[in-house]
Amino acid sequence: TTDRERKVRNQEALKLLKAGKINDAILIWEELYGEWKYGAFPYVGAPDEVLNNLGFAYWKLKMYPESEKILLECKQNFPQRKSVYLNLGDLYRDMKNNKEARTHYQEFLRLGTTEAQQKYVNAELLK
Numbered sequence: 001t002t003d004r005e006r007k008v009r010n011q012e013a014l015k016l017l018k019a020g021k022i023n024d025a026i027l028i029w030e031e032l033y034g035e036w037k038y039g040a041f042p043y044v045g046a047p048d049e050v051l052n053n054l055g056f057a058y059w060k061l062k063m064y065p066e067s068e069k070i071l072l073e074c075k076q077n078f079p080q081r082k083s084v085y086l087n088l089g090d091l092y093r094d095m096k097n098n099k100e101a102r103t104h105y106q107e108f109l110r111l112g113t114t115e116a117q118q119k120y121v122n123a124e125l126l127k
Helices: 002-018 022-038 047-060 064-077 082-094 098-110 115-126
Strands: none
Touching (some): 002 022, 002 047, 022 047, 047 064, 047 082, 064 082, 082 115
């Protein structure tokens, strides 16, 4: 039940994000993050996706320190999550930390990407 409920809430947050209601989405992801961090069943319900989504939403609002904290936590706990490297690359690009942006974009490419993703990242690397 907990797994299903958390997945449903994550999907609700994604719908809110896509509808431009980023703050409402963040509230859901922050609650799910708290459950992952301090709850009775911490690893239930794809916490890597929740962390990545929360970090991405913070980035969208230019809350860079918050985004970095969450995305690095996602990377540390779930290094197999490819999209976190792309999100960190975009975050560091926007923070003008070119070295870290390059490192994370290259790691994203190393983990395997679609042709469209590869094209996007290569264009970012050229900048």
